[in-house]
Amino acid sequence: MQVGIDQIGFYAPNQYLDLTALAQARNEDPNKYLIGIGQSEQVVIPVTQDVVTMAASAASQIITDDNRDKIAMVIFGTESGIDHSKSAAMYVKRLLQLPDQIRAIEVKQACYGATFGVQTAKDFVRANPDKQVLVIGADIARYGLNTPGEVTQGGGAVAMTIAADPQILALDDATSFRSEDVMDFWRPLYRTEALVDGRYSENIYVDFFKAVFHDYCAQTGRTIADFTALTYHLPFTKMGLKGLRAVLPEASEQQQAILKANFEASRAYNRRVGNLYTGSLYLSLISLLANAELTAGDRIGLFSYGSGAEGEFYSGTLVQDTPQLNLRNWFDAYFKQRRECSVAAYEQQFQQQLPAHDVLLDTRADDARFVLTGIRHDQRQYVDRQA
Numbered sequence: 001m002q003v004g005i006d007q008i009g010f011y012a013p014n015q016y017l018d019l020t021a022l023a024q025a026r027n028e029d030p031n032k033y034l035i036g037i038g039q040s041e042q043v044v045i046p047v048t049q050d051v052v053t054m055a056a057s058a059a060s061q062i063i064t065d066d067n068r069d070k071i072a073m074v075i076f077g078t079e080s081g082i083d084h085s086k087s088a089a090m091y092v093k094r095l096l097q098l099p100d101q102i103r104a105i106e107v108k109q110a111c112y113g114a115t116f117g118v119q120t121a122k123d124f125v126r127a128n129p130d131k132q133v134l135v136i137g138a139d140i141a142r143y144g145l146n147t148p149g150e151v152t153q154g155g156g157a158v159a160m161t162i163a164a165d166p167q168i169l170a171l172d173d174a175t176s177f178r179s180e181d182v183m184d185f186w187r188p189l190y191r192t193e194a195l196v197d198g199r200y201s202e203n204i205y206v207d208f209f210k211a212v213f214h215d216y217c218a219q220t221g222r223t224i225a226d227f228t229a230l231t232y233h234l235p236f237t238k239m240g241l242k243g244l245r246a247v248l249p250e251a252s253e254q255q256q257a258i259l260k261a262n263f264e265a266s267r268a269y270n271r272r273v274g275n276l277y278t279g280s281l282y283l284s285l286i287s288l289l290a291n292a293e294l295t296a297g298d299r300i301g302l303f304s305y306g307s308g309a310e311g312e313f314y315s316g317t318l319v320q321d322t323p324q325l326n327l328r329n330w331f332d333a334y335f336k337q338r339r340e341c342s343v344a345a346y347e348q349q350f351q352q353q354l355p356a357h358d359v360l361l362d363t364r365a366d367d368a369r370f371v372l373t374g375i376r377h378d379q380r381q382y383v384d385r386q387a
C-alpha cells in the first residue's frame with residue numbers, strides 16, 4: 001500500500017513588500033536581495049492574521065465533505081504558537097468543524113515541525129489505512145526592522161492530507177534524520193523576533209544536508225542519479241541553491257542541468273512569499289509541482305531543516321504528471337490580486353503587535369475567510385466569515 005501526500009493547500013495574506021523598494025530604503029544594492037539572497041518579494045502579515053487563521057485558510061482548501069470524517073489527527077507544526085498551553089491545532093479543528101474523535105496536537109522544532117508531522121502521519125496511516133491525517137506548517141518569520149535577517153522574513157501556511165493511495169506524492173519508506181544541540185537560530189519566550197547567527201546557520205544547514213543526503217544514499221543504494229528534483233527548506237532561496245551546489249558535482253552534466261532547472265521551478269513561489277519557516281519546504285514542493293515538467297514515477301527528494309538543529313532527508317515518487325494546473329492557476333490568481341505595501345506601511349504593520357490585554361481589531365482591510373477579530377477575556381476571537 002502506498003501512503004503519501006494526497007492534497008495540499010496554501011495560504012498567505014494578500015499584501016506584499018517589494019524587496020527592491022526595501023533595498024533602496026536600507027541603502028543596499030537591490031541585487032544583493034534579488035540575486036545574493038534570492039528573494040524578490042515578501043508577504044506582509046497584518047495583525048488580524050496569525051498561525052491559526054492562516055492554517056485554517058490553507059486547510060479549508062483541502063478539507064471537504066468527502067474527507068472531513070476521515071481525518072483522525074491534526075498535527076500542527078509551528079514556531080509561532082499563540083499559547084504556551086493550548087495547541088493551535090485545537091482552534092483549527094473547531095474552525096474547520098472536524099470530528100471530535102480526533103487527536104489535535106502542536107509540535108515544535110523550528111522549521112522542522114511539519115516534517116515530523118508528515119513522518120508521524122505516514123506511520124499512522126500505514127496502521128490505519130482508512131484514516132487521514134491533516135498536517136499543517138504555519139509560521140510568521142520575524143527578524144526585525146533594519147536587521148540582516150529582514151530580507152528573509154515572510155509567513156504563511158501549508159496544509160496537507162496524508163492518506164493511503166495518495167493523489168500527489170507516494171512517500172518512500174527510507175528516511176535519514178539527524179539532530180544536534182546548536183545555537184544557530186532561536187527565539188526566547190520573551191521575544192517576538194528571532195535571534196540568529198546568520199553565517200553559522202547557513203553552514204550548519206549545508207552540513208546537515210550533506211550528512212542526511214549521504215546517509216539516505218548509503219541506506220538505500222540510491223545516488224543523485226535517482227532524483228529528478230531535490231527540494232529544500234527555503235529560508236531564502238539562495239540557501240537551497242547552496243545545498244544543491246554541495247552535491248551537484250556527484251551528478252552527470254545532463255543530470256545537473258535537470259536538477260538546476262527543477263530547482264528554479266521549486267523556488268519560484270518562495271521567492272515571492274518569503275520564509276514561512278516550517279511550511280517553506282512544502283511551499284517549494286508546491287512550486288515544483290506547479291511549474292516543472294515532470295512525469296508520474298519521478299523521484300523527488302525533500303530536505304527539511306529546523307535550526308537548533310534537526311535535519312531530515314526523505315523522498316517520494318510523483319503519482320501524476322506535472323505541472324499541476326490547478327495549483328498554478330491558484331497561485332497566478334493569488335499573486336495577481338495581492339496588493340503592494342510601501343516600506344512605510346510595512347514598517348507600521350510590523351510594529352503593530354497584539355497587546356497583552358483585551359482588544360477589538362479593525363478587520364476591514366483583511367479579506368481572508370478566517371480573521372482574528374481581537375482578544376476578549378484573554379481569549380483570541382476568531383471568525384469564519386463564511387459561517
Ligand code: CAA
Nearest residue numbers: 029031032035036037148149152198199201202205235307
Ligand atoms: N549582487 C549580488 N550578490 C550580492 C551583492 C550584490 N550587489 N551584494 C552581496 N551579495 C551576496 C553576497 O556575496 C552573499 O552571497 P553568498 O551568501 O553566496 O556569499 C549574499 O549576497 C548575502 O550577503 P551577506 O552575506 O553580506 O548578507 P548579510 O550578512 O546581510 O546576511 C544572512 C545574510 C546571514 C542570510 C541574513 O539574511 C540572515 O541572518 N538571515 C536569517 C538566517 C537564515 O535564514 N539562515 C539560514 C539557515 S537557518 C534555517 O534555514 C532556519 C530558518 O528558516 C531560519
